[in-house]
Each structure stands twice: as C-alpha cells, then as structure tokens.
Amino acid sequence: MAAPASRSALRALRSVPRPSQRAIRPIPRTCIPPRVRAFSVSVRRRDDASDLSEPGHDVRYTTDLYPELKRDSRFTELKQEHVDFFKKTLEDESAVIDGLSKDATDDLEPFNRDWMKKYRGHTKVVLKPKNVEEVSKVLKYCNDNMLAVVPQGGNSGLVGGSVPVFDEVVINLTRMNNIRSFDDVSGILVVDGGVIMENADNFLKEHGYVYPLDLGAKGSAQVGGNLAANAGGLRFLRYGSLHGNVLGIEAVLPDGTIMNDLSKLRKNNTGYDMKQLFIGGEGTIGIITGVSIQCPQRSKAVNVAYFGLESYEKVQKAFKEAKVQLGEILSAFELMDAESQKMVHSHTGNKRPIEGDHPFYCLIETSGSNGEHDNEKLETFLEHVMGEEIVADGVVAQDGTQMAELWRWREGITEAIGHHGGTYKYDLSIPIKDLYKVVEDTRERLESKQLIGEGKVAKAVIGFGHMGDGNVHLNIPVRQYDHEVEAAIEPWVYEWIQKKGGSISAEHGLGIAKAKYIGYQRDETMLKLMRQIKQLYDPKGIMMPYKYLEGVKEHTGAATS
Amino acid sequence: MAAPASRSALRALRSVPRPSQRAIRPIPRTCIPPRVRAFSVSVRRRDDASDLSEPGHDVRYTTDLYPELKRDSRFTELKQEHVDFFKKTLEDESAVIDGLSKDATDDLEPFNRDWMKKYRGHTKVVLKPKNVEEVSKVLKYCNDNMLAVVPQGGNSGLVGGSVPVFDEVVINLTRMNNIRSFDDVSGILVVDGGVIMENADNFLKEHGYVYPLDLGAKGSAQVGGNLAANAGGLRFLRYGSLHGNVLGIEAVLPDGTIMNDLSKLRKNNTGYDMKQLFIGGEGTIGIITGVSIQCPQRSKAVNVAYFGLESYEKVQKAFKEAKVQLGEILSAFELMDAESQKMVHSHTGNKRPIEGDHPFYCLIETSGSNGEHDNEKLETFLEHVMGEEIVADGVVAQDGTQMAELWRWREGITEAIGHHGGTYKYDLSIPIKDLYKVVEDTRERLESKQLIGEGKVAKAVIGFGHMGDGNVHLNIPVRQYDHEVEAAIEPWVYEWIQKKGGSISAEHGLGIAKAKYIGYQRDETMLKLMRQIKQLYDPKGIMMPYKYLEGVKEHTGAATS
Incomplete structure (x- = not known):
C-alpha cells in the first residue's frame, strides 16, 4: 500500500486540498471495484481446491x-x-x-x-x-x-x-437463465431462478442499478438459490434482507402446482405473503423458478477505511459513531481480530496497513451518490473517532487498488486460515454487545483444557465478520480434525449461543451441516409449526430429505459447518 | 408561503451563499417537523367527525x-x-x-x-x-x-x-404497552404489540433512532397492528417493508399456543420464517403480542421541494433523476394531480406554492445526516431538472414551517375531498409507467357515461399518492353515493388493475372492504394456498370472520374502500 501507515496517513488526508480540487477515485457506477470481488471468489475457490x-x-x-x-x-x-x-x-x-x-x-x-x-x-x-x-x-x-x-x-x-x-x-436450474423484465423507473427486475447473480448485476449495472445482494460466490450463485438460502452477504447492512427486497416469486410445489406470486409491485396487501416461506426454505417445500426483486440505484462513489482499536468496547463505539456520522452512506462495517490479521500477514507477507499491534481491526466502507460529500463525511468521522481516541490508528484508501488491498485484509482471512490441517467454523448471530465474547470464551475454554497453543492441536481461535449485522464467524484452525477439540466446542458453543439469544446459523442456513443443531435455536412449538408447513407443502417428504428440519440426532464426523 | 413563487424561487436558492454560511433549517433529529404530522392526524379525524x-x-x-x-x-x-x-x-x-x-x-x-x-x-x-x-x-x-x-x-x-x-x-391490546428492550448499538427495539407507534418513535428519538414507519394515524396506531396490516406509509420509500425490518414476533395462535419467534438478530437462517405470515395476516391466524424491529438512525437534516410538471412522462423522468441524483437521501416522492391541488386550493384558500396551472405536481423530501450535503445535492438536482425542462416550476422550503406548508398540499387532499357528499376511494398499486393511466381512464369512462361535471353526480376524478412506491390513491368525490356511478367504476376498476398486474390493495389491506374483490388479485391456486394457511392455524375459523379471505361475493352498499 502506497499510503504511509500510522496516524500520519490520516493527517495527510486532512491536509489535502478541498474535495472539489482533489481527484476523486474514478469508480463510476460500481459499488466496489470489480477487482475486489473477483479476488475474493478466486481466493476461496483456490483455497479449497489446493x-x-x-x-x-x-x-x-x-x-x-x-x-x-x-x-x-x-x-x-x-x-x-x-x-x-x-x-x-x-x-x-x-x-x-x-x-x-x-x-x-x-x-x-x-x-x-x-x-x-x-x-x-x-x-x-x-x-x-x-x-x-x-x-x-x-x-x-x-x-x-x-x-x-x-x-x-x-x-x-x-x-x-x-x-x-x-x-x-x-x-x-442452470438452463433457466432468462432476464424476464426490468423497469428502469422503479428498479424492479424479474428473472428466472437460474440466472447467475453476477449476470443479473452486470445487466443492472448498464441501467445504473445494483443487485441488492453481494457474495464472494456471485459468479456461480443463482438468484433462486440466493432466495432459497436467504443469503446475507456484503450488502446486507445497506440494502437489508431479501425478505424485504423480494417482491414476488414463481415456485413449483412438489405436486407440480405452479405458484404464481410474481408480483412486480412494491406494495401488495392482498392475503398472506406466501413467498416468504420459500425465502430461507432451502428448497424443502418447492423450487423457486422466477424472482421479482426491487433493486436500488448503483452508488457512484465508494470509500474504504481500515482501523486499529484497543478494545471491543471501542469497536462498538466506532460502529455507533459510524452509523450516526456516515448515516445513509455506510455500506459495510467489518470486524477482524488481531489473530485474524496476524494470520493474513503471515500467509500473504503483505505489509500491514497500519503499524503496531491492536486487539481489533475494522474495515468501513461507504457508498454514496456524491464522492465529495462522502469524503467529507468520512473525514469528519475520522477526525472524531481519532480525536476521541475511539480508534487508535487508521488509513483510508486513495484509489480502487488500495480499496482492494484493504478489503483483502478482511476477505483474505478464509484463505489464510485454510492453509492448516482443518478448521472448525461457526457462522453465528449474537446481540452486538456479546458478539466477540464467544471468541474470547472459546479461546479460554480451549486454553483451560490445554488444547491450544504451541504443539497442541488447535492453533488459534479467530473471530471476524459482519459487525454491522451482528454476525461473527468463529474459526478454529487445527493441525488436524480432532475429537477432543470437537467435543470441547460442541455442543458447548451452541449452548452458549442459545443462552445469549443468538443464532447458530446467521446466513449460511441449515442444510445438512446444521440440521441436527436446530433444537438449540428453536423451541418445540416453533419446530412443530415449521413441521406443519413442511407437511402441508410436501406431504410425501420428497424434497431435500435428511436436511433442514430432518437432521440426524448425532454424527461422529468432523464439524464442517 | 413567504418564498416567492415561480422560477425565481429556484434562482433565489441558487444565488444564496454557500451552504456553510447559510442557515440550515434547525430540525435536529427529526425526520419531518412534528407540526406536519400533527396537522395530518387532526385533519383526517376532524374531516370525518364533522x-x-x-x-x-x-x-x-x-x-x-x-x-x-x-x-x-x-x-x-x-x-x-x-x-x-x-x-x-x-x-x-x-x-x-x-x-x-x-x-x-x-x-x-x-x-x-x-x-x-x-x-x-x-x-x-x-x-x-x-x-x-x-x-x-x-x-x-x-x-x-x-x-x-x-x-x-x-x-x-x-x-x-x-x-x-x-x-x-x-x-x-391497549394495555400491552411496554417497551421491552432497546439496543442502542444495533438499533433493535422490542416492544409489546400494543405500544402506540408515536410512543415507540418518541422513545427512539431520545436515542437518535427512528421507527421505520410513519403514518398519519401514528398517535393511535399500535405496533402490533402495524404488522398485522403490513402498513406502508410515508417512510416506505426510504426504509422499505416491514417484511424486511421486523426481526421477530411473539404471537398467540387461536388455540392459545404462544409462538415465541422474538429474535433480536438481524440474521437468523434457522428454518421457515413463520413470522412473515402474521405480517399482513390482518389478525386472521393469531394475535401479535410482541415485536422486535430494526430501527434506522434518525436523519438530522430534512428538505422539502414542490414542483409543477407538464406531463406524466416528465413526472417519471423527474422520479428517475431524483433516484440518481438524490440517491440515498431521497425519502419521499409524492404525486398530486391538478384536480387534487385545485381542490386543496379551493378548500383552504391558501396561496398556491407556484403560479400557473400544471397537470401534475410532485413533492420531494430528502432526509440525511448532513444538511449542507443534502442542500447541495438538492440544488444540483433542481438545476438539472429545471435546465432540462423536466420540471416546469418549483419551490424549496426554507424552514420547518414552509416544509409543513408544502406537505399540506399533499396531506390536505383527503380533507379537501372530504367536504363533499361522499367519495369513492381506491388504494392501488400499479407498475409506475401506468400509474396515472387508471385516473385518466376512470375520468374518461365517467365522462363517456355523462356522470361527471357540472350538475352531475361525480364532481371530479383525482389521483395522488406515493409515486416512489408505485402506489396511487384514486378518489372520486360525489355529491352523494350513487349506484350508477358505483356500477360504472366497479368491478371495471378491479378488472383494469388485474390486466395491468397491479394490486387492488396496496397498503390498506383487505379487511371487510376489499375481501370480496380478492379474486381480481389472486388466482385460485394462490387462494387455495392461503386458505390452507388459515385452516392450519385457525381450523375452527374463530378469528376475524367475514373478512380477509372470507369476503361475501357481492354487496349492494356504497363502496367505502
């Protein structure tokens, strides 16, 4: 990264000419430079393939x-x-x-x-x-x-x-890949369920709109699958849930019934909102063949900043200040702990964005319609969080290349962790005040059982994730999968989540991996109500057997969630 | 209104000092000045009472x-x-x-x-x-x-x-009025179903947040009722649907089962999203007793502008430009036709915001975190739409009083129309390109049947509404309710909506008023699926009889929808 590290980077930003004379990063009509996303996809795939x-x-x-x-x-x-x-x-x-x-x-x-x-x-x-x-x-x-x-x-x-x-x-659904219609006044897109996200987004880009969801896997993930999984991803903080953005679906029920609920309207209060059961239904009650979705305007300007912070309390303060001061342009607030950044550093050998060690790091992204305004807002925010010592140190990307480099310190974590014998992974939602405590408690637990450290099976306990959504990824890289380590974490971690009112699956869903843990999340009443829905739509139970609500009670393999 | 009318108002705005020296309207932490809302509530109530x-x-x-x-x-x-x-x-x-x-x-x-x-x-x-x-x-x-x-x-x-x-x-539910919890880092509010919207919003205001829904009836409407009706209202364009904002509910099913789905998490992919059936379920399958809802930051700055436009095509262009140029700060784009503004003028006697007659008028509101930036964005937008002659004329409010006055030209329509013998009212969703055509076609139809004009029963055909949401209110004030007029409109208007893929109830719901028209909106498959849900939760059919999906086939009274 060309920008000097440490506090001087911020001063440099402050002393540059007023925004109108300053060269704004020319990233027209794209929320995040394509390099970043491309990078992310290739990294994850390469990781597992290798x-x-x-x-x-x-x-x-x-x-x-x-x-x-x-x-x-x-x-x-x-x-x-x-x-x-x-x-x-x-x-x-x-x-x-x-x-x-x-x-x-x-x-x-x-x-x-x-x-x-x-x-x-x-x-x-x-x-x-x-x-x-x-x-x-x-x-x-x-x-x-x-x-x-x-x-x-x-x-x-x-x-x-x-x-x-x-x-x-x-x-x-691969062959169902037609874009059916787009209304460029309202931003309402109607597509086949098999349209690839990236294709939908590229189409929208030409019209100045953006697909309201972004994932590392956008190059292969399909729109219908996005809905079935109720995918979250990188634009969730800004554009919200698919339950709000999806206006209609066309689905085929197990008995062959075609359900046409493909409304192209933002508002339609005429009966139960049936489509919602299919969003996050993971294909257990039908197949989504068509989707109508509300797409927002594409942002013309993007900024990315990276900070070091001294405590999780300060991370929370920074998040709150970001929401107040960056307001409507805040599009990502990502959390990375010291262990995660150490691991990226030792894996990539890249120079760290800021000098010195900090227990926590955050990546903030803004996306807005006016680059000068966004820069000013970010500057004011930076001045405040540094002046109040909420943030210990920070840098701001000056161009698309630097943005991609900063994002790599967040998105490269999975790759860096992958280069070990295995990883126990948990995708958790937790009320923000306790978000990081699960990482600390897990670390403490493995330490007390002498399962972690030099010469032990577990190499580290790492926490990172979508702070803005209250979604943390707890990762434990190990030399090899090990029953003792697994027994120390599970079901303890699910009990922990249950006590805190969190979720054992924030955005990944149940599938087969989490199915057997649903009891830690949902009480018997909720499970009964859910099973009624399954029974109603799929009375013969042909859809997605062994998964979702039908998880096996126990399994002895490695945790691969 | 103190601001000079006509094009000179805009020039005046352009020539004022740069934003930093200009007095920004001091409306801290409130999206729209309280006067406007209070005005709106009292007007609607007074109207019907008188x-x-x-x-x-x-x-x-x-x-x-x-x-x-x-x-x-x-x-x-x-x-x-x-x-x-x-x-x-x-x-x-x-x-x-x-x-x-x-x-x-x-x-x-x-x-x-x-x-x-x-x-x-x-x-x-x-x-x-x-x-x-x-x-x-x-x-x-x-x-x-x-x-x-x-x-x-x-x-x-x-x-x-x-x-x-x-x-x-x-x-x-009136006695269930406790605020259960609020997380001021995440903005997640949990309340009893009987909490009044305005009380929730006032509570949030103290914490710098806003309830993501606004209605004229906020002083009496309850949070649980908001969900049951899936209310839309004035913040929909900005904050979206309750299906996206509501994180969890607690509900009681007819058999007394307490369904605890009161998640305080933004993300939770663990099974069917049962709560969604209750949002817009109009109390037909249970009673919502608790609500968990994601609340956004309260905007510090608000702007309101009012325009005259020469055609509906130009209204569409203005809407598209507003979305591009105002982007993330656009919080309302309301449409009013010439008839509606004539009626407000003759009812109130107030001086019109702009001189001359225009077939269409729009009200635009911005809400953002930085007043100077918002002013600049609005100014650039105004310069563009006037320079390109998309907008014929316009004014921008200079303070909270003027904002309230401008809003009155939109919100006072219902009151103005109310001072006749009766009004046939329709709340319709229509794809934006055809949004106003329903008004023109209705006018033409009544003219061809010689039912409208001097000495006739129908006094006018008026269109106004939430352009940004594709939601138009079609109103036909009449000297008295009349079977011939009614027969000319119904079911013709529902057939019209059906052909255009619109909705016969955008945001008001079915209740008893629209229940019998559901067949114009939903096909037999959808109705069957919906009846299955009703049967599943309320097998004895005790909840809300005669309403929602149980509408009578025909009625002979006046249309009161």
Whole structure:
C-alpha cells in the first residue's frame, strides 16, 4: 500500500486540498471495484481446491461423514422407466445427465459434490429443465413416483444443502437463465431462478442499478438459490434482507402446482405473503423458478477505511459513531481480530496497513451518490473517532487498488486460515454487545483444557465478520480434525449461543451441516409449526430429505459447518 | 408561503451563499417537523367527525351496509358464564367491558366503530389483557367455546378490519404497552404489540433512532397492528417493508399456543420464517403480542421541494433523476394531480406554492445526516431538472414551517375531498409507467357515461399518492353515493388493475372492504394456498370472520374502500 501507515496517513488526508480540487477515485457506477470481488471468489475457490486436489485426496461421501444416516426406504430407486420419462419430457439431449443407462460418473460429479468439496452424494441423474412447465412436470413425476429430489442452483452453498446425500434426483436450474423484465423507473427486475447473480448485476449495472445482494460466490450463485438460502452477504447492512427486497416469486410445489406470486409491485396487501416461506426454505417445500426483486440505484462513489482499536468496547463505539456520522452512506462495517490479521500477514507477507499491534481491526466502507460529500463525511468521522481516541490508528484508501488491498485484509482471512490441517467454523448471530465474547470464551475454554497453543492441536481461535449485522464467524484452525477439540466446542458453543439469544446459523442456513443443531435455536412449538408447513407443502417428504428440519440426532464426523 | 413563487424561487436558492454560511433549517433529529404530522392526524379525524356528527346522522351498522351478510351460526352467543370467565381470568376490573350483564353501549361504542365511522359492529364484550399469558388464556377459551374474535390495536385501519361485524369478542391490546428492550448499538427495539407507534418513535428519538414507519394515524396506531396490516406509509420509500425490518414476533395462535419467534438478530437462517405470515395476516391466524424491529438512525437534516410538471412522462423522468441524483437521501416522492391541488386550493384558500396551472405536481423530501450535503445535492438536482425542462416550476422550503406548508398540499387532499357528499376511494398499486393511466381512464369512462361535471353526480376524478412506491390513491368525490356511478367504476376498476398486474390493495389491506374483490388479485391456486394457511392455524375459523379471505361475493352498499 502506497499510503504511509500510522496516524500520519490520516493527517495527510486532512491536509489535502478541498474535495472539489482533489481527484476523486474514478469508480463510476460500481459499488466496489470489480477487482475486489473477483479476488475474493478466486481466493476461496483456490483455497479449497489446493487443499483437496492432492493425489489420493478425494472427497469423502457424505454418507461416510455421517455413517449413522440411512437411506429412507420409502423412496423409490431410480429405474430405466424414470429416466425415459425425464428424457421424453425435457426433450433436449443435454437436459438429462443419465448415470443409470451408462457410466456418467465424471459428468455427474460436479452435481454430486459441493464447491467446498466437503459433501458428496450418490445421484445417478441430473435434470436441467428449461422452463417452469418442465420443472412442474418432472417434479410432479418424482412426487407421484416417490423419487426424492434435491433442487440445485449454483451449488455454492456452505452447509451441504445443494448436493444429494444418497441417490436423490438433482433438478438443476442452470438452463433457466432468462432476464424476464426490468423497469428502469422503479428498479424492479424479474428473472428466472437460474440466472447467475453476477449476470443479473452486470445487466443492472448498464441501467445504473445494483443487485441488492453481494457474495464472494456471485459468479456461480443463482438468484433462486440466493432466495432459497436467504443469503446475507456484503450488502446486507445497506440494502437489508431479501425478505424485504423480494417482491414476488414463481415456485413449483412438489405436486407440480405452479405458484404464481410474481408480483412486480412494491406494495401488495392482498392475503398472506406466501413467498416468504420459500425465502430461507432451502428448497424443502418447492423450487423457486422466477424472482421479482426491487433493486436500488448503483452508488457512484465508494470509500474504504481500515482501523486499529484497543478494545471491543471501542469497536462498538466506532460502529455507533459510524452509523450516526456516515448515516445513509455506510455500506459495510467489518470486524477482524488481531489473530485474524496476524494470520493474513503471515500467509500473504503483505505489509500491514497500519503499524503496531491492536486487539481489533475494522474495515468501513461507504457508498454514496456524491464522492465529495462522502469524503467529507468520512473525514469528519475520522477526525472524531481519532480525536476521541475511539480508534487508535487508521488509513483510508486513495484509489480502487488500495480499496482492494484493504478489503483483502478482511476477505483474505478464509484463505489464510485454510492453509492448516482443518478448521472448525461457526457462522453465528449474537446481540452486538456479546458478539466477540464467544471468541474470547472459546479461546479460554480451549486454553483451560490445554488444547491450544504451541504443539497442541488447535492453533488459534479467530473471530471476524459482519459487525454491522451482528454476525461473527468463529474459526478454529487445527493441525488436524480432532475429537477432543470437537467435543470441547460442541455442543458447548451452541449452548452458549442459545443462552445469549443468538443464532447458530446467521446466513449460511441449515442444510445438512446444521440440521441436527436446530433444537438449540428453536423451541418445540416453533419446530412443530415449521413441521406443519413442511407437511402441508410436501406431504410425501420428497424434497431435500435428511436436511433442514430432518437432521440426524448425532454424527461422529468432523464439524464442517 | 413567504418564498416567492415561480422560477425565481429556484434562482433565489441558487444565488444564496454557500451552504456553510447559510442557515440550515434547525430540525435536529427529526425526520419531518412534528407540526406536519400533527396537522395530518387532526385533519383526517376532524374531516370525518364533522361529516358525521350532525344530529340524526349516526353510523350505520356494517350489517346494514352489507345486508347479505349473515351471522355464522356455528359461533356461540355470548353468555354470562363466558363473561364470568373473562373477568376472573383478567382480574383487573377495567380489563373487561361487559355489555351483557348491564347496558354498556357507550363504553363499547369506541370499540364497535372504526375511526372513519364507516363500520360498526354489535359486540357486547371487550377484553383488554395485559400480557401474553392473558391473551393466551382468553383466546384459548374463545376457541374452545366457539366464540368469534376480533383482535384490535389502535383501531386506525382503513378497511373495517379492526371492528366486529356481529357480536365477535374484541381482544384489545391497549394495555400491552411496554417497551421491552432497546439496543442502542444495533438499533433493535422490542416492544409489546400494543405500544402506540408515536410512543415507540418518541422513545427512539431520545436515542437518535427512528421507527421505520410513519403514518398519519401514528398517535393511535399500535405496533402490533402495524404488522398485522403490513402498513406502508410515508417512510416506505426510504426504509422499505416491514417484511424486511421486523426481526421477530411473539404471537398467540387461536388455540392459545404462544409462538415465541422474538429474535433480536438481524440474521437468523434457522428454518421457515413463520413470522412473515402474521405480517399482513390482518389478525386472521393469531394475535401479535410482541415485536422486535430494526430501527434506522434518525436523519438530522430534512428538505422539502414542490414542483409543477407538464406531463406524466416528465413526472417519471423527474422520479428517475431524483433516484440518481438524490440517491440515498431521497425519502419521499409524492404525486398530486391538478384536480387534487385545485381542490386543496379551493378548500383552504391558501396561496398556491407556484403560479400557473400544471397537470401534475410532485413533492420531494430528502432526509440525511448532513444538511449542507443534502442542500447541495438538492440544488444540483433542481438545476438539472429545471435546465432540462423536466420540471416546469418549483419551490424549496426554507424552514420547518414552509416544509409543513408544502406537505399540506399533499396531506390536505383527503380533507379537501372530504367536504363533499361522499367519495369513492381506491388504494392501488400499479407498475409506475401506468400509474396515472387508471385516473385518466376512470375520468374518461365517467365522462363517456355523462356522470361527471357540472350538475352531475361525480364532481371530479383525482389521483395522488406515493409515486416512489408505485402506489396511487384514486378518489372520486360525489355529491352523494350513487349506484350508477358505483356500477360504472366497479368491478371495471378491479378488472383494469388485474390486466395491468397491479394490486387492488396496496397498503390498506383487505379487511371487510376489499375481501370480496380478492379474486381480481389472486388466482385460485394462490387462494387455495392461503386458505390452507388459515385452516392450519385457525381450523375452527374463530378469528376475524367475514373478512380477509372470507369476503361475501357481492354487496349492494356504497363502496367505502
């Protein structure tokens, strides 16, 4: 980074000419420079691939990871007549990957295993319908014939939801990739469920709008999958939840019913808001084939700053001040602890943005419609938090390259942690005042059990995440997966979360990874109500078996959540 | 208004000193000056009261308005033993208004009639439980004994949902008025369902936050009722839907089950989002007793501008430019047509903000964290829309008083229209490009049938509303309610909306007023899915009979929607 580190960086910013004479970073119509996102995607993929592509290191079947899982014998096994029906119905040769009539292991593999290469199923058939009618026909057929089903979008989920466990039929939405309509006055976009996020966003970019969700996996994740998973991601703080942004959906229920709730209206108070059950429903009650979504204006100006802070109390103060002073332009407030930044430093060897050690670091991003105004707001905020000693030290990026470099100290954490024998990962929501305490308590617990440190199994306890959303990622890199370490963390960490009124899955969902822990989150009444919904829509239980509310009670494999 | 009218007003603004030397309107921490809101509430109430308080002019019973409605004989009639149980259970003397043991007509009247004095029921008992356990006990008892129930909040609804039709038991939430918790770092507020919006907002104001919803009826409307009705209102454009802002609810189901989904987390992906069914559920499947809601920072600065425009195409252009140039600070974009402004002018006699006649007028509000920046943005926007001749003329308020005066040209429409024999009112969502066409087509239709104009029944066809949300209010003031006029509008207007993919109820809900028109909005599949939900939660059908999905097929009274 070209900017001098330490407090002088801030002084330098203050003494530059008034905004009108200063060169504002020319990042027209894009919220965050594309480099950052591209970087992020490639990092995560490379990380896991490098880990697992060594000779002889193949992906274990999910059924090996969870040996106590038994195939539900109510489900029919795939027969030739089923495959024939699918081929006849979907017409196009490429629409059915048939592993029954012939060996198609290699062709099926990308649909059987998830991108993290942690989960792997045994399906023999993948269907790629091209429109809602085809989805309806094949899904109804599966339901009539008791064939279990896994709907699949970009297969970029983090909890093993998007791949089969046994021989479930995969219904993949990739060929449903049309942008159906866009109203450039209202910003309302209607697309097929299989449209890739990045394609939707690129389309919107041409019209000055932005897709209200951003993820590292945007290059593969699909819009329908975003909804099914109720994805959170990087724009949540600014644009809020999909439950608010999605205006309508088209979905196919297990019995083949096409539910047309594809409203293009911001307001429509005419009956129960049925679509909401499908948002975060993880494909358990139907397949989302169409989406209508409200898209905001694309921001013309972006700023990124990086701080060191002396305590978690000061982090909270900084967050509060950011909300007050940056107000409507605050678009990210990310937290990284000292351990996480040490790990990035030792992994990348990059010069640290600020000198000296601090227990906490924050990354703040602003996005607004006027670069000069945003700079002024940021400057005033910086002056305040440094003057009040809320922040110990900080730097502000001067151009897109520096923004990408600063973001790397946040987004590179996963990559840096990945270069160990394994990592216990938890995606937690916690009321902000206790957000970091789970990290401290976990560290203390492993220390008291002498499981962490020089020569021990656990290498560190790391906390980082979306502070602005009350969402922390607790990561414990280990030399190798170890039952003693696992037993020290689980179910203790879920009990901890339960006591604090937090969530055991903030944004990743349940899938197969978290399914068995749902009892730590939801009481029996809520579970009963949820099961009623499942029973109502999917009475035969063909959708997403072994997952979501149907988690196994115990498993003995490594925690891979 | 002190500011000179016409184009010179804008020039005056441009030539004033730079923002830093200019006196910024001192409206600290409040989005819109209190006067405006207070004005709005009092106007609406006064309007209807003056109309109906004339001697001999009493409110008709809903059962007279809808003579075809028959009391459902499955429901038990209220007996002494029921009242005794309620009194014993709720303990407090004032918690039961008992019209069975004695004549309590006057005491019951405020709970039997709605604030518009358009709907009036026959209840003999009102219950005011003070906590969720009491709600649970009385609701379970009603369910066990087949007593029909109407949950009631502030009774400020617009579709007759909040008052009984026959002798339903009223469960009023007024005594559940505690603020349960507030986290001033995250802005998450948890309150009883019976907390009045304005009280919630005043509480938040002290902490620098704002309740993410604003309504004329904020002084009486309750938080639980806001959710049940899925209220939209004046902050929708900026803060979005309750489906996105509400983080959790506590609700009592008809069988007395207490559903605790009162999450205080921004993110929680652990199962179906059950609470969403209750948002906009209009009390048909349970009673909302607690609410957790994400509240945004309160804006420090507010601006209001008022424009005249020559065509609806230019209104659309102005809206698009406002979104681009005002971006994150745009908080309202309201549309008023020439007829609406003529009516306000002739009713109030006030000098018009700008000279000359224009077919359309818009009111724009900005709310932001920095007054100087907001002024500059607004100035640039004004320069652009006037330079490009998108806007023909405009003024900008210089202080809170002027803001209130400008808002009055929007908010005073209802009052102005009210001073006629009656008004046919429709609250419609329409894709923005066709938003105003419904007004033009209605006008043309009444003209072609010679029902409008000098000496005719219909006096005008007026369009105004929340342009930014695609929500128009179509109003037809008449000398008296008239079957010929009504027959010309209905169901024609609903068919029109159906063809355009609009909504027959944007923000007011169904209640009893719109219930019978749901078929114009939702297809049989959606209705079936919705009825399944009703059946699941309220199998005996005790909640809100005769309303929502249970609308009568036809009615012969005046359209009072």
